[in-house]
Amino acid sequence: MGKLVTLPSGESVPSMGLGTWHMGERIGNPKTEVDALIRGLDLGATLIDTAEMYARGGAERVVGSAIKGRRDDVFIVSKVLPHNASFDGTMRACENSLQRMEIECIDLYLLHWPGNHSLESTLSAFEQLKTDGKIKHWGVSNFDTSDMQELYGIPEGKNCQINQVLYNLSRRGIEWDLLPWCRSKGLPIMAYSPIEQGRLLENKKLKALAGEIGVSAAQLSIAWSIRKNDIITIPKASNLEHVCQNIDAWTMKLESAVLDELDKLFEPPVRKKGLDIL
Numbered sequence: 001m002g003k004l005v006t007l008p009s010g011e012s013v014p015s016m017g018l019g020t021w022h023m024g025e026r027i028g029n030p031k032t033e034v035d036a037l038i039r040g041l042d043l044g045a046t047l048i049d050t051a052e053m054y055a056r057g058g059a060e061r062v063v064g065s066a067i068k069g070r071r072d073d074v075f076i077v078s079k080v081l082p083h084n085a086s087f088d089g090t091m092r093a094c095e096n097s098l099q100r101m102e103i104e105c106i107d108l109y110l111l112h113w114p115g116n117h118s119l120e121s122t123l124s125a126f127e128q129l130k131t132d133g134k135i136k137h138w139g140v141s142n143f144d145t146s147d148m149q150e151l152y153g154i155p156e157g158k159n160c161q162i163n164q165v166l167y168n169l170s171r172r173g174i175e176w177d178l179l180p181w182c183r184s185k186g187l188p189i190m191a192y193s194p195i196e197q198g199r200l201l202e203n204k205k206l207k208a209l210a211g212e213i214g215v216s217a218a219q220l221s222i223a224w225s226i227r228k229n230d231i232i233t234i235p236k237a238s239n240l241e242h243v244c245q246n247i248d249a250w251t252m253k254l255e256s257a258v259l260d261e262l263d264k265l266f267e268p269p270v271r272k273k274g275l276d277i278l
């Protein structure tokens, strides 16, 4: 098992989680996907990231099957769609997610991206859901620095436990100001698409560097994404071999020479850029 990340609540969660986007999309038996999540859980990656959006609830059903008999050992993250994020809409969306996963409580419930409903109404619903025992914590996703400042301007805003954003070697924009801002508040980041949905693996120089240190390009990308103590990574893999590889990367320590080489191949930002979203 690799590092843990401490949330503002004081709770520690694994810095390696399991993504689920595109799971549950195929008609028929999603057994391969359920098995992939079970393998990940068996290997200690006991955080699962899902959303009502994924396969219109299909991914949450896959999660429900994978956690049967071990609910208490898993930290479940799900998300409400922005167009559902009014007070009543959030309450309903959460209930539907709970039903699909056949659980009583979501560990961390996120607003998927900033939308048109007022943040105040979404946060009121999140706080009510906490009081009702339907969620344990809440957070946000795809929030840029100005969105975070707006969030922290609301009294309950400081109860936020995470900002889940796109972060990988080819998407380092958050290092300019969002990551330092979150760090200054003690707020961890959850890095999604750590291998850029597979596109990073086609980079010949990355592959060569990974080959030199005896790992795969996916492992190098994933290990890089969690090189600091306040980032959680959530690669998605339906293939069992991929799951094992990715979780092996959890304990990988990258030498400073390798980090320097990666900085040359994928330069850190030199100015503010709007937050990338997939």
Ligand SMILES: NC(=O)c1ccc[n+]([C@@H]2O[C@H](COP(=O)([O-])OP(=O)(O)OC[C@H]3O[C@@H](n4cnc5c(N)ncnc54)[C@H](OP(=O)(O)O)[C@@H]3O)[C@@H](O)[C@H]2O)c1
Pocket (backbone or CB within 6 Å): 018, 019, 020, 021, 022, 049, 050, 112, 141, 142, 164, 165, 191, 192, 193, 194, 195, 196, 197, 198, 201, 216, 218, 219, 234, 235, 236, 237, 238, 239, 241, 242, 243, 245, 246, 278
């Ligand atoms: N909040 C948001 O807006 C947001 C946006 C995007 C993603 N997310 C979350 O973040 C998770 C991860 O992001 P993602 O799914 O977009 O992309 P990703 O994790 O960067 O890449 C997933 C793809 O890479 C492949 N893969 C995984 N491990 C591999 C390995 N070791 N070697 C070769 N290929 C490998 C997977 O194939 P197989 O499935 O065939 O193994 C899949 O096609 C999502 O599943 C979702 O939970 C959140």
